[in-house]
Amino acid sequence: MQNTDIEIIVIEDEADILELLEYHLGKEGYAVTGFLSSENVEQFLEEENPALMIVDRNLPGLEGSEFVAKMREVGYEIPVIFLTAKDKEKDLEEGFVSGGDDYMTKPFNTKELLLRVEALLKRSGVRLSDKLKYRDLALDMQKRELFIDDKRIELTNLEFKLLHTFVKNPHQPLDRDFLRDEVWGDDSINFHDKTINVAMNRLKKKLDPEAVKEYFAPVWGVGYKLL
Template identity: 55%
Template sequence: MDANIVIVEDEEDLLELLEYNLQKEGYETIGFLNTKTVVQILEEEDIDLLIMDRNLPGVEGSEFVGELREDGVDVPVIFLSAKDADEDIEEGFLKGGDDYITKPFNMKELLLRVKSILKRTSNKHSTETLTYRDLLLDNSSRTVSVAGKNVDVTKLEFDLLCEFIRNKHNVLERDYLLESVWGDSENYQYKTVNVAINRLKEKIDPDKTKEYIQTVRGVGYKLC
């Protein structure tokens, strides 16, 4: 089963062991010793599972996941923690965990639980295909093609382009885009939208001959 898995574990040896065993099973892994850049990865990449320690530098793991859930991030989470009291495990689930494994743990059991969660959640992805002019977006594979040629985009850029195509007859204000794509219109600036759209335009129209996305001065953007 192809899947992208983020692991947050502050014990470097354990992080390497987890990555090694998951990669042996065919998964792509991204490992972190803390949570500093995890939110950015979840926004920009298509992540299928998050394996999260709780005793982390700077932030408690379940608190971090709770904040993700409040921000609308629904990536499945397995807590992997030495906090093994009943109330700790209950707290992990209440904060948004999908599974909870206590340390020390059996690696085979972890791999089986990873496989089970991925199997359960893989069918949530829409098979919707979106088209506009010579753009083709396949939601099942999260791929974009322009005139039949695949273009490499981030998760954020894919979601942004989907939003434009689904609302192709409307002008989309920056506040709307921040709320619908970033999930937060209060803690991001309009510059965030401008930069992301310019980056997307460079990828789907590098020669600047097709002008898919037009700026509506003082308002926002629309497809054209």
């Protein structure tokens, strides 16, 4: 997995939202530590060096922006994204004044949050891993190129996204709806039942023309998984 040396702290008092964030960030390859309040975070910061914090404003005890302001006073400069149901102008201003770097209001779009995390990490100088390896597949995320045993394999942008989605989720059956949303996204208007089958067959032929390596297996009634 990529990014595992990049640690992110999530402070969120709603357990289901915390779990959701831990799952999606973990799926992107980040190391994630979750807290239901700010109570033990300062002690954690003394021992660890996280690259970013995602902080809910409405926390029990010390409110999120107060906690961040306190961290800033002590000297911590970790980038912070606030999550909050407070979306009035004065609330936004308060968040930035207390030391926040970005802001998302609830309910939030998970994909957008992941993009903001990536953008904030880049701005703060944290290098995201741009090479991803699985078996003999080597994906260059920056150039969006695939190499198998140092030989470059020509993939379309869509095929690269499809392969990347499987490499991020190895050995897991990925259903068609998930693949459609992850890979085709907004283009799924032109999506048909056989679209995934056609794309998978093309990808398999490019990766394994002799059909001897068995990268993928169909999962009956669900979709496919990367072996």
